[in-house]
Amino acid sequence: MPLRPITAADLDNVRSWRNAPKVRENMYSSHEISAEEHKAWFERLRHDDSSRWLIYTNAQGTDEGVVYFTNYSPRSGSVFWGFYATPTASPGVGSRMEIEALDHAFSDLDIHKLNCEVLTSNPGVIKLHRKFGFTEEGLFRDYHFNGADYTDVLRLGLTADEWLEHRDEVLRAISSRSGK
Secondary structure (H helix, E strand, O other), X not given: OOEEEOOHHHHHHHHHHHOOHHHHOOOOOOOOOOHHHHHHHHHHHOOOXXXXXXXXXXXXXXXXXXXXXXOOOOOOOEEEEEEEEOOOOXXXXXXHHHXXXXXXXXXXXXXXXXXXXXXXXXXXXXXXXXXXXXXXXXXXXXXXXOOOOEEEEEEEEEEHXXXXXXXXXXXXXXXXXXXX
């Protein structure tokens, strides 16, 4: 199974990945996370029923990133999500992680709608989400201050029916690009 819950044994790797400059610059919290802060986060996470934090493992058994769901409530029918890859992740891992995340959200979590927010300074991820069928639902102007500048944040959403409609097409497109 490509997605599995984060455990205490993963903490050093996850902190290292999260502290990578390319990951930090695209997050709301962009400071370097200390070991103590990371351990406290994990302790809170263990008691938080409204979030799911998962490790993505590729077909060769190598951990290549983190997929997370927040504001999860089975009764609400919606959840927020995000992901980040390791600095050494293989090409195309973002697409593979997104497929697994969407399948997990709509099948395992049984939600109706998946939401995300992306800094507009991260156009690659915005393009990736659009490729998967996400719709732009709002723009929060000058919403995030990164310590030097304000940047806009784009809200995107995808329903279970929309994913079902786009899933096979997305899988075919990814297979044709990878030569499989």
